[in-house]
Amino acid sequence: MAKLALAATSGKSCKILLGLRLLAFSATLSAAIVMGLNKETETFVVGKVGNTPIKATFTAKFDHTPAFVFFVVANAMVSFHNLLMIALQIFGGKMEFTGFRLLSVAILDMLNVTLISAAANAAAFMAEVGKNGNKHARWDKICDRFATYCDHGAGALIAAFAGVILMLIISAASISRLVQPNKFCSTTASPSVVP
Amino acid sequence: MVKLTKRIGGLVLRLAAFGAALAALIVMVTSRERASFFAVSLEAKYTDMAAFKYFVIANAVVSVYSFLVLFLPKESLLWKFVVVLDLVMTMLLTSSLSAALAVAQVGKKGNANAGWLPICGQVPKFCDQITGALIAGFVALVLYVLLLLYSLHSVVDPFLLQKS
Numbered sequence: 001m002a003k004l005a006l007a008a009t010s011g012k013s014c015k016i017l018l019g020l021r022l023l024a025f026s027a028t029l030s031a032a033i034v035m036g037l038n039k040e041t042e043t044f045v046v047g048k049v050g051n052t053p054i055k056a057t058f059t060a061k062f063d064h065t066p067a068f069v070f071f072v073v074a075n076a077m078v079s080f081h082n083l084l085m086i087a088l089q090i091f092g093g094k095m096e097f098t099g100f101r102l103l104s105v106a107i108l109d110m111l112n113v114t115l116i117s118a119a120a121n122a123a124a125f126m127a128e129v130g131k132n133g134n135k136h137a138r139w140d141k142i143c144d145r146f147a148t149y150c151d152h153g154a155g156a157l158i159a160a161f162a163g164v165i166l167m168l169i170i171s172a173a174s175i176s177r178l179v180q181p182n183k184f185c186s187t188t189a190s191p192s193v194v195p
Numbered sequence: 196m197v198k199l200t201k202r203i204g205g206l207v208l209r210l211a212a213f214g215a216a217l218a219a220l221i222v223m224v225t226s227r228e229r230a231s232f233f234a235v236s237l238e239a240k241y242t243d244m245a246a247f248k249y250f251v252i253a254n255a256v257v258s259v260y261s262f263l264v265l266f267l268p269k270e271s272l273l274w275k276f277v278v279v280l281d282l283v284m285t286m287l288l289t290s291s292l293s294a295a296l297a298v299a300q301v302g303k304k305g306n307a308n309a310g311w312l313p314i315c316g317q318v319p320k321f322c323d324q325i326t327g328a329l330i331a332g333f334v335a336l337v338l339y340v341l342l343l344l345y346s347l348h349s350v351v352d353p354f355l356l357q358k359s
Contacts, residue, residue: 060308064308066300067297110343113282114286118290118292118293125245128245134243136237139301139309139312140310142309172279175278179275
């Protein structure tokens with residue numbers, strides 16, 4: 001079987017891909033961190049005994065809602081994947097398995113795109129229920145009382161959606177890289193093998 | 196001969212995915228229950244929750260797309276485009292399924308910290324139909340992930356088996 005010529009390129013498109021991966025890594029990591037540290041405690045008056053009001057303290061944390069827990073975990077996983085791909089691109093120049101490295105990068109990118117889009121959407125719809133309530137199910141909205149919690153959650157959601165768009169572009173680039181099989185992205189040049 | 200088997204396998208997968216998405220769509224749209232308690236009558240429909248509306252729309256888009264791709268001729272140049280569109284459809288499916296699951300989970304178990312009561316006790320048939328629609332949506336998602344890998348395999352040649 002004729003050996004294929006392996007030529008490492010560190011062309012301009014590779015640098016753009018590296019920049020996109022860095023952006024996606026920072027976006028998903030910040031989304032995970034902001035939502036993970038999201039917590040607000042408020043004290044409300046819940047009733048009166050005679051003339052003295054009774055106060056009760058309520059806390060809003062991200063792990064009260066399973067959708068937000070999934071959001072934090074999924075964003076952490078996707079940022080770890082991006083970190084791994086960045087490390088592979090910078091330090092992995094010597095791996096020469098024919099096509100396997102390209103394929104695994106493309107497939108992992110596709111799986112992570114679906115993961116992050118699922119997490120971002122689940123959290124977005126739960127946040128919509130929390131912001132507007134639901135008349136039919138008689139669920140009260142919580143954003144009028146926990147305004148800071150809602151604001152931080154909105155910020156984390158925006159970062160996650162930016163991560164979704166970036167991951168989609170990265171995945172499209174990885175798939176298109178499969179079509180031209182001789183272009184690995186690495187910053188260390190390896191000798192090309194001539195058939 | 197191998198090519199024909201592969202092509203038939205792809206067609207069967209896509210037909211099954213079309214069927215699953217269509218089933219999820221129909222089951223969710225026809226879910227409707229009227230319950231009354233304390234002289235108050237409430238009707239539960241799928242349009243009550245935004246997440247369920249998104250689920251219906253996403254599955255409708257996926258069904259129409261699958262149906263159209265079933266008739267794509269073999270030598271068409273659009274097959275490379277089908278790979279990208281398959282990825283977009285998979286994203287649509289996962290996002291709509293996870294959003295509907297998140298809201299349905301609150302409907303079933305409630306959220307004690309926010310003071311939200313579960314509604315499945317009052318409208319059990321509605322809850323069962325929503326569960327069925329979500330299961331069909333999950334089957335459609337799994338089939339679409341397989342289809343995505345299959346399109347990738349047949350359009351690009353990921354293991355570089357063909358001599359260039």
